[in-house]
Amino acid sequence: MMEFDDNNAIKFIRKAVPQCEAYSDDDLLLVIDAMFDYDETLSDDAPDEAFEVSAIAAYVSKQLKKDDENKIAIADVPAIVEAELDYEDTLD
Secondary structure, three states: OOOOOHHHHHHHHHHHOHHHHHOOHHHHHHHHHHHHHHHHHOOOOOOHHHHOHHHHHHHHHHHHHOOOOOOOOHHHHHHHHHHHHHHHHHOO
16 A cells, blocks of 8 residues: 655646646645645544535635635635545555
């Protein structure tokens, strides 16, 4: 089983989401970090809905809106989240 690698995740996201060309690696890392933060907020018995792209994207969007220097368009968040989850699936 391969380990999660930020650089590989970013490369994967960039291939899957063309509009990511406008964002730096650091911008995309903000999304990845927010996703991991979200995961840490969930309990072991969290409902399946908590793991859906829409729930994760809503949390990430909320976090990005708090960051005045965020460059990620909120409309791009669901596609980026989905691509990151697809990357995680390749690690199994």
